[in-house]
Amino acid sequence: MNLHQITEQLNLKLLTEPRDLTTIQPKGGYASDLLSCVMAGAKGKYLWVTLQAHLNIVAVAALLDVAAIIITENAQPDPAAIAKANEEGVILLSTAMPTYAVCGKLWELGIHV
Amino acid sequence: MSHPPRPPTDQELYGRSGRPVTDKDAQEINRVEELSYDLKIREVMSKNPVTASPETSLAEVLELMRIRQVSGVPVLENEQLVGILSIEDVVRAMNRNDLTESVRQYMTRDVVSVASYESIVKAMQKFAESGVGRLPVVDEHNQLVGIITKGDITRGILIALQKDYKAEELRRYRASHLFEDIISDRTTLVLRYAIKQQDFTRGGNASSHIKRALLRLGADPQTARRCGIAAYEAEMNLIIHTTSGGILKLEVEPYRITISATDDGPGIADVEQVLQPGYSTATEKVREMGFGAGMGLINIQRCVDKMELESSLEKGTKLIMRIHVPEETLTGRAKGQPNEPSSDHRTTQSETTD
Numbered sequence: 001m002n003l004h005q006i007t008e009q010l011n012l013k014l015l016t017e018p019r020d021l022t023t024i025q026p027k028g029g030y031a032s033d034l035l036s037c038v039m040a041g042a043k044g045k046y047l048w049v050t051l052q053a054h055l056n057i058v059a060v061a062a063l064l065d066v067a068a069i070i071i072t073e074n075a076q077p078d079p080a081a082i083a084k085a086n087e088e089g090v091i092l093l094s095t096a097m098p099t100y101a102v103c104g105k106l107w108e109l110g111i112h113v
Numbered sequence: 114m115s116h117p118p119r120p121p122t123d124q125e126l127y128g129r130s131g132r133p134v135t136d137k138d139a140q141e142i143n144r145v146e147e148l149s150y151d152l153k154i155r156e157v158m159s160k161n162p163v164t165a166s167p168e169t170s171l172a173e174v175l176e177l178m179r180i181r182q183v184s185g186v187p188v189l190e191n192e193q194l195v196g197i198l199s200i201e202d203v204v205r206a207m208n209r210n211d212l213t214e215s216v217r218q219y220m221t222r223d224v225v226s227v228a229s230y231e232s233i234v235k236a237m238q239k240f241a242e243s244g245v246g247r248l249p250v251v252d253e254h255n256q257l258v259g260i261i262t263k264g265d266i267t268r269g270i271l272i273a274l275q276k277d278y279k280a281e282e283l284r285r286y287r288a289s290h291l292f293e294d295i296i297s298d299r300t301t302l303v304l305r306y307a308i309k310q311q312d313f314t315r316g317g318n319a320s321s322h323i324k325r326a327l328l329r330l331g332a333d334p335q336t337a338r339r340c341g342i343a344a345y346e347a348e349m350n351l352i353i354h355t356t357s358g359g360i361l362k363l364e365v366e367p368y369r370i371t372i373s374a375t376d377d378g379p380g381i382a383d384v385e386q387v388l389q390p391g392y393s394t395a396t397e398k399v400r401e402m403g404f405g406a407g408m409g410l411i412n413i414q415r416c417v418d419k420m421e422l423e424s425s426l427e428k429g430t431k432l433i434m435r436i437h438v439p440e441e442t443l444t445g446r447a448k449g450q451p452n453e454p455s456s457d458h459r460t461t462q463s464e465t466t467d
Contacts, residue, residue: 035349036408039342040415052403056349059317063324063341080314088321 001025001109003068006047007093010105012070015077015092016085024091026067028113029106031099035060042066047111049102053077055084062088072099148273149266154236155229157269158250158259164189165198167217171206174198174216187249187257188220194249194257196220226251229258233266289331292367292443302330302365308351308374309358313402316352319361320345323372330365331443336436339416340370343434346409347374350432353399355379359429367443370436372417377429384424 004021007014014021030042031049035056042048044065050057053075061069068091071077077085077092085092095102163181165174165188174186178200185199202219206212211219226249227236236248240263250259292300304326306319324341328334344361351359351374359376381387387394388410395405414420417434424430 033403034406034408035403036346036406036412039345040408040412044338050403054402055314056316056402056404059321059345062321063317063345064338 001111003091006106006109006111009109010070010095010097010102012093012095015071015082015094016090019091021091024067026111029103029111031103039064046113047106049099049106051075051099053081055081057081058084058088058090058092061085061090067091068093070095070102072097072102144274144277145270148270149234149237150232152233152269152273153229154227154231154233154250154261155259157233157265158229158261159265160259162187162249162257162260164257165216166190167195167215167220169216170212171203171214171216171219172212175203175212178203185247185260187224187260188216189257192256194224194226194251194255196222197224197247197249199246224249227261228253233261233269236261236266285329285331288326288329289443291330300367304363304365306348306361306363307358308348308355308361310352310355312352312358316349317345320348323361323363326363327365327370332370332438336370336438340372340436343413343416343436344372346413347372347432347434349404350374350409351376353395353404355429365443368438368440370438372434372436374432375429380426380429381422381424382426384422388422 002022003024003026006012006026007021025045026047027045028043029047029049030038032038032041033050033052035052038048038050038060042064045067046064047068047070048057048061048064048066049070049072051072053071055078057069057071057077058081069085070093072095074094074096076094082092084090097105163177163183163186165177165186167188167190178184178186185197187194188196188198196216198216198220202221203212206214206219225239225243225245227239229250229252239248240246247260247262249257250261252258291302304323306322308319309315320341323344324337327337327340332340340363344363348361351361355376356378357376359374362371362373362375364371364373386392389407390411391407393400393405393407399405410420410422413432413434416436418437419433419435421433422430423433
């Protein structure tokens with residue numbers, strides 16, 4: 001399942017610059033709002049589901065090379081965070097759903113790790 | 114007529130995403146599209162094209178095409194472009210046994226041409242509109258300066274992409290040969306980053322630079338990732354907990370990477386206590402940003418081979434992290450015997466899980 005299909009299925013909104021999401025194949029997922037836990041638990045090409053919309057999530061995502069950050073409950077990153085994400089090539093996706101629901105849907109789509 | 118029958122691909126039917134192209138797709142500009150605006154026709158065209166005059170016989174032009182291996186020639190009269198003759202025109206003449214006729218009788222007079230100073234995207238549009246296989250290129254004085262085919266465009270874009278790629282390769286090559294080219298008894302590359310307290314907006318910048326530097330020096334992605342994580346946790350500790358910031362330092366030696374974070378206050382009262390998972394002194398404000406899980410130092414221990422933490426309330430804190438690397442990684446030199454990181458330096462939690 002590629003990232004484009006996932007954004008369609010979950011009706012996620014792309015906050016960063018448009019790019020070809022069909023070429024990105026997430027290898028798994030990780031959900032946490034604590035950055036150190038993400039540092040320890042999220043691997044490369046994972047989807048990271050979080051309620052955090054602060055600028056610092058971009059640095060963490062860039063270091064870990066995650067497939068995308070899914071920001072839940074319509075938490076809105078400020079323009080500086082979006083600009084930084086574009087600069088670092090980090091994909092930010094947004095949804096009104098809470099983290100629990102997003103994880104459930106991702107699991108149903110076959111993202112099991 | 115030249116296409117063998119085959120079903121069109123989804124991409125051809127619906128565009129890049131397997132569905133109708135939307136406005137969003139149209140906004141998306143990739144590097145190739147960018148290049149089609151950046152590259153000028155004169156950069157990719159074939160210069161000094163083979164030409165014919167209107168009075169040349171078709172037999173002569175056919176011979177010219179055969180020798181020069183071209184399938185079309187612009188026709189010049191008094192240095193002005195007056196037509197173009199393609200191999201199809203010659204075939205038409207051959208069918209009528211007309212090869213002794215002049216070019217003038219068979220050439221196409223309404224020539225579609227492009228200007229040398231325009232972007233290649235202009236030529237791509239004209240190819241699509243006219244269906245022709247080659248376009249004569251004229252300069253600002255309407256003088257013929259070259260000829261362009263779709264093949265020239267493809268080649269031009271590939272060469273430009275290759276240049277992009279080589280530029281990064283070269284940066285990486287230069288960096289990764291540092292330790293090989295510079296001879297000393299002990300070479301160390303030191304990078305220092307000044308970290309300001311409470312500077313959350315730049316949090317993680319130094320760690321990103323450290324990770325990138327290590328990759329360019331030839332470290333494997335796994336090592337660069339471990340160092341990046343350790344550096345990030347140390348960097349955020351300087352931002353969150355210090356009274357006047359500190360220094361994050363990366364020292365690269367052919368067989369070892371050392372990252373240290375040094376500050377002069379406030380210091381840690383009980384070093385044993387901060388090494389407990391979950392222990393944190395972070396404020397509520399900092400916790401709201403996702404920090405203060407009390408896992409930072411535990412993460413560092415997991416990522417590095419050796420971690421030392423010295424702190425006192427008088428002097429401040431010094432955190433030293435070491436990662437062993439096989440010597441051939443950073444020097445390109447293969448060693449006679451396999452390099453074993455001295456196992457006595459490893460902490461029990463030193464292995465990363467990924």
